[in-house]
Amino acid sequence: MLMENLSESLAGRVAVVPFLGLSGKEWNLAGEVSRRFQWQEFLFNGYFPALWANPEARPSRQRWYQGYMSTYLERDVRNLLNVGSLRDFERFIRACAVRCSQILNLSELGRDVGISTPTSKQWLSVLQASNQIHLLEPYHRSKGKRLSKSPKLYFTDTGLAAYLMGFDSASSLWSSKEAGALWENHVINQWLRYRDWREPSLGLWHWRDQGGNEVDLVLEKDRRLIAIECKLKERPGKKDTKGITRLRAFYGQDEVSAGYLACPVDMAFDLEPAITVVSGWETWSLPS
Numbered sequence: 001m002l003m004e005n006l007s008e009s010l011a012g013r014v015a016v017v018p019f020l021g022l023s024g025k026e027w028n029l030a031g032e033v034s035r036r037f038q039w040q041e042f043l044f045n046g047y048f049p050a051l052w053a054n055p056e057a058r059p060s061r062q063r064w065y066q067g068y069m070s071t072y073l074e075r076d077v078r079n080l081l082n083v084g085s086l087r088d089f090e091r092f093i094r095a096c097a098v099r100c101s102q103i104l105n106l107s108e109l110g111r112d113v114g115i116s117t118p119t120s121k122q123w124l125s126v127l128q129a130s131n132q133i134h135l136l137e138p139y140h141r142s143k144g145k146r147l148s149k150s151p152k153l154y155f156t157d158t159g160l161a162a163y164l165m166g167f168d169s170a171s172s173l174w175s176s177k178e179a180g181a182l183w184e185n186h187v188i189n190q191w192l193r194y195r196d197w198r199e200p201s202l203g204l205w206h207w208r209d210q211g212g213n214e215v216d217l218v219l220e221k222d223r224r225l226i227a228i229e230c231k232l233k234e235r236p237g238k239k240d241t242k243g244i245t246r247l248r249a250f251y252g253q254d255e256v257s258a259g260y261l262a263c264p265v266d267m268a269f270d271l272e273p274a275i276t277v278v279s280g281w282e283t284w285s286l287p288s
Helices: 024-029 032-036 039-045 061-080 086-098 106-113 117-129 143-148 158-165 170-174 179-198 238-251
Strands: 133-136 152-155 203-208 214-221 224-230 256-263 269-272 275-279
Touching: 024 039, 024 179, 039 158, 039 170, 039 179, 061 086, 061 158, 086 106, 086 117, 086 152, 086 158, 106 117, 117 133, 133 179, 133 203, 152 158, 152 179, 158 179, 170 179, 179 203, 179 214, 179 224, 214 238, 224 238, 238 256, 238 269
Parallel strands: 224 256, 256 275
Antiparallel strands: 133 152, 203 214, 214 224, 269 275
């Protein structure tokens, strides 16, 4: 909105760098905070710096997100789009949170909230424009096919997603069936921040074939693919590599330069040839 008020476009004279909240690496560098709290608490509370600025006097998470949602709905949404019913829009955001890390189905989303598919598409664009969600597009060798398939839906802040899902404690979240989706969301968020800050040309995709085999995150670097599966388990097995194996069979070994399982582990180790288990808590070094 600030850019719209400028008299000149500033094309070629400005860099646009998104600010999406703390990354896992930044939170670790906070020292006292990361020593006092576990990573599960970080994902549950979220990436907003205000929630971690003072470990001795942290604001109430529930109260903070309640205020955030109120100001977001009442001010930002009204400025971005003339939403007729803020109540319906809030229900729409909560319905999106329930579908975190899933393939986006606009008609199903609109039906659950009671709005039309065009309205769902319009409201989803508001969430994108305000950096509340990120849509991870599917990877296909043909760029035309990339645009013809459905993306996956992720929130840019896992704390906001957990709040909208209705979780009031980290223990209830991590013992629920939604825990895996929040972990996947966190891993995607780390690489989204890595791309925005360090490597804008890095492609981020997901992959799924007609048989239902999928890879959560495909990085495209210098026309080579790096496959990443997100697994909320400390001891992954060979069956967890199925998607990566299928991707390599589909495009060929030379196209997929590396494969990783992003898990909550302390130390990296090789699970099988060319597939490594790494900590998904933060980003790691990519092969050159």
